[in-house]
Amino acid sequence: MKLKHVYISLIVCFQLHVNGQTDSTSITTATYQKPFLKQSIVPLSLIGAGLIINYSDGAIGKENLQEEIIRAFPDFNSNLDDFLLFVPTLTMYTADLLKVESRHDAFSQTKILFISAIATNAITFGLKHITNETRPNGENDLSFPSGHTSNAFMTATVLFHEFKETKPVLAYSGFVFASATGVLRVMNNAHWVSDVLVGAAIGILVTDLVYRFEPLQGWNPFKNDKISTIISPSYNEKTLGFYANIQF
Numbered sequence: 001m002k003l004k005h006v007y008i009s010l011i012v013c014f015q016l017h018v019n020g021q022t023d024s025t026s027i028t029t030a031t032y033q034k035p036f037l038k039q040s041i042v043p044l045s046l047i048g049a050g051l052i053i054n055y056s057d058g059a060i061g062k063e064n065l066q067e068e069i070i071r072a073f074p075d076f077n078s079n080l081d082d083f084l085l086f087v088p089t090l091t092m093y094t095a096d097l098l099k100v101e102s103r104h105d106a107f108s109q110t111k112i113l114f115i116s117a118i119a120t121n122a123i124t125f126g127l128k129h130i131t132n133e134t135r136p137n138g139e140n141d142l143s144f145p146s147g148h149t150s151n152a153f154m155t156a157t158v159l160f161h162e163f164k165e166t167k168p169v170l171a172y173s174g175f176v177f178a179s180a181t182g183v184l185r186v187m188n189n190a191h192w193v194s195d196v197l198v199g200a201a202i203g204i205l206v207t208d209l210v211y212r213f214e215p216l217q218g219w220n221p222f223k224n225d226k227i228s229t230i231i232s233p234s235y236n237e238k239t240l241g242f243y244a245n246i247q248f
Helices: 003-020 041-054 062-072 087-097 106-131 147-163 168-187 193-213
Strands: 228-236 239-247
Touching: 041 062, 041 193, 062 168, 062 193, 087 106, 087 147, 087 168, 106 147, 106 193, 147 168, 147 193, 168 193
Parallel strands: none
Antiparallel strands: 228 239
């Protein structure tokens, strides 16, 4: 399989996800009432493709694909993948500050983001310890699936659900940064293609499920006209957190 064919496949998968998620034209719960398997055909397909690549030999095997990529970009090195996964979250909170209409208020967005992050990382790092796969650079450091990619697609999917009905371009933008994160993980020789595909699927599936069931939906201790709350992300030494400013 040629390298350009891999790129085309990734672009097609991304486009299918975008098109498949935009059937609804109003902010309703109709999308979340669709059969789960039908709604999730793209991420489930990504998992299938990732597993085939991960456990295959020959042209479609992960080793051969990695060799072609590294041969095409022998001296590539970038740390942008450590930062791009935070861009969808920063975009969401910036849109909130600019009063862009969204599905939920800032507190509910943070609640959904927090729940999605816990579930995504629990699944991702659980699978890492179960599979215990070596990275392509030789480090025995729990390669499968990619944590960077699962978190990037988790935040991108939150952004998508919040703004897909009001600002489609803004909503879709998160997937551009998430896809770039996954591509850079492979080009940096930190992950196999299969790690990235499965990581992306986990981030999408988990977040879709959170939006389908909306746990703690009615819980908002700051929902008071006399209370003003501003929540924004913070980043320090590769640690992502949140800063809250509450005025009574």
